[in-house]
Amino acid sequence: MAMSTEFDVKKLADLSDFEGSLAARVYQSLKQAILSLDAPPGVALRKPEMCTRFEVSRSPVAEAIARLSAEGLVEVTPQSGSRVCYLSLSDFHEAAFMRSALEQAAAERVAEVRSEADLGALARSMHRQKLLAADGAREEFYLADEAFHELIHAATGYARLSAQTEIVGLHMTRARRLLLPGQRRIEDTITEHQAIFDAIKAQDGAAARAAMALHLNQVTKLIDALSESQPGLFKP
Amino acid sequence: MRVKPVAELSRVDELPDLRSSTGSLAQRIHHVLHTAILDLTFPPGTPLRKAELAHRFGVSRAPVTEAIAILAAEGLVEAMPQVTARVTPLSMAALREETFLRCAIEGAVVERLAKTRTDAQLARLGRNLRLQELLVEDGDTRGFFEADEEFHTMLQEFTGLDRLSGFAAQVTLQLHRARQLLLPEARRPTETIVEHGEVLEGIRRQDAPAAVKAMRFHLGQLVPRLKPLEQTYPHYFREG
Structure with missing residues (x-):
């Protein structure tokens, strides 16, 4: 993958696409660009x-960059x-461990407490994934996943679980984007x-946990392989 | 001027001076308040008044406002009408959710340690357990609570994943506070030591399923003991 060192700020999504304070919206726009690899490593x-692109002062941009730096997505040095x-x-490995821990526990719990409505929603999701796969609609499949x-x-039943998983899994999400979404995957x-x-349907908690562990571990295997075939993408 | 009840007067006065910590003014105020909330000097529901805190620390309102914003982001305080903020009340739903998260993380931690543990790590865990025993013999409740915390933090750190113990602490803030309300508990320390021993044994024998089972049993003892707190301390729990 060829990486340029210059970034075209026109690729940044408009602030009107997001909500919150100016700084929050600048943050979300930059983060989206980073995660989608529009702004590559x-x-x-x-x-x-960025001030010109977003038509804002330095202050919200500085605040957004500070947040991204705290998350480990942006590096700020006096020289560069x-x-x-x-x-x-x-x-990546840290994020994969924590995300897997939460998702395995979630799968096990859902196997035990799931309602008919939950099963219905999951079944519909499976149908949707299969239809999108048959159409080769990769970006939409990613969202359905x-x-x-x-x-x-x-x-x-744990309201904050989705948000928690997203937070701890940030560096895993980021790495996943590097994997070319082939039909095989x-x-x-x-x-x-x-x-x-x-x-989950069979109410087998242990099997749900194991199946989730196996699923998430595939990403780890692929990223480890990528780190060997394309070491330039990673820092030690 | 309204005369404040004695209970309200004492809390802010119990705060230590800022001298005892480092960093910017806001960071030092945050550190003092964070500690006071976690050790229940400021119990759930305690109102935080900017003017009162600024006066206590001898600072302007600005660093107090900043410190409170950080505490709000951490979920330790919430904005309230009439006062600046109040210490977040406990809720059984939040305690159950935190227990779930804790169990998910610590189960995964001991499962990994069963494979990766070193002799040095086993030795340190063994020493900590021995310390727990001595503290129980002494009847040192606070000391035991801290050694218990240290046992769990060590397990997390031994995975070699730097941010893990920080994350685990962040998502168990209500549990940390609720557990303090349980102290002292007559038989629990002795039971805890037995349960910790089972976890350690599973790790030592490199038996991941046994270690996970022991940790899940250990953490499963929490929620049943927390439930009665709602009756004993109703004013610390969220209304409605």
Whole structure:
């Protein structure tokens, strides 16, 4: 993957796409660009350009960059200014461990407490994933994949679980985007989701947990392989 | 001027001076309030008044406002009409959710440690358990509580994942406060030591399922003991 060191700020989504204070919206727009790889690892984020692009003063931009830096997405140095962080294999493994811990526990719990309505929603999600796969609609499949996991979080009855999982899993989400979403991976994802669904339907907590662990571990295997074939994407 | 009841007067006076911590004014105020909330000097529901706190610390309102904003982001205080903020009340729903998160994380932690544990780590955990025993013999409730915390934090840190113990602490803030209300508990420390021993044994024998089972049993003892708190301390729990 060829990486330029210059970033075209026109790629940033408009602030009107987001909600909250100016700083919050600048933050969300930048974060989206970073996670989608529009702003790939290593590119410089220049404050004056962003101020011009968003038509805001330096203050909200500085605040947004401070937040992104705290999350490990942007690196701020006196010499080079602000740059999008390279992916870190150790950050990835940490995020994968924590996300897997929460998702395994969620799958096990849902197998035990799920309602008919929960099952209905999960079944509909499986249908949707299969239809999107058959159409080769990759971006929409990615969203349906996320929605499947969110349904499981919601079915636990724990209101903040989805948000918590997203927070701890940030560096995993980021790394996943690097994986080219081939048809093979989409088919495998559906098979893995089906196993989770079947276990939840059968009220088998241990099987649901194991199926979720296996599913998430596929990402780890692929990222480890990527770190060997394309070491330039990662920092040690 | 309204005469404040004695109970309300004492809390702010119990706060230590800012001298005892480091950082900017806002950070130091945050640190003092954070500690006071977690050790229940400021119990759930306690009102926080900017003017009163600014006066106590001898600062302007600005750093107090900043400190309170950080506490709000952490979920330790919430905005209220009439006062600046109040210490977040407890809720059984939140306690159950935190227990779920804690169990998810600590189960995964001991499952991993069963595979990766080193002799040095086993030795440190063993020493901590021995310390717990001595503290129970002494009847040192506070000391035991801290050694118990340390046992769990060590397990988290031994995974080698830097942010894990910080995250675990962040998502168990209500549990931390609620557990203090349970102290002292007559037989619980002795039971705790047995349960910790089972966890450690599973890790030592590299038996991941046994370690996980022992940790889940151990953490499963929490919620039944927390339930009566709603009856004993109704004013600390969220209304409605």
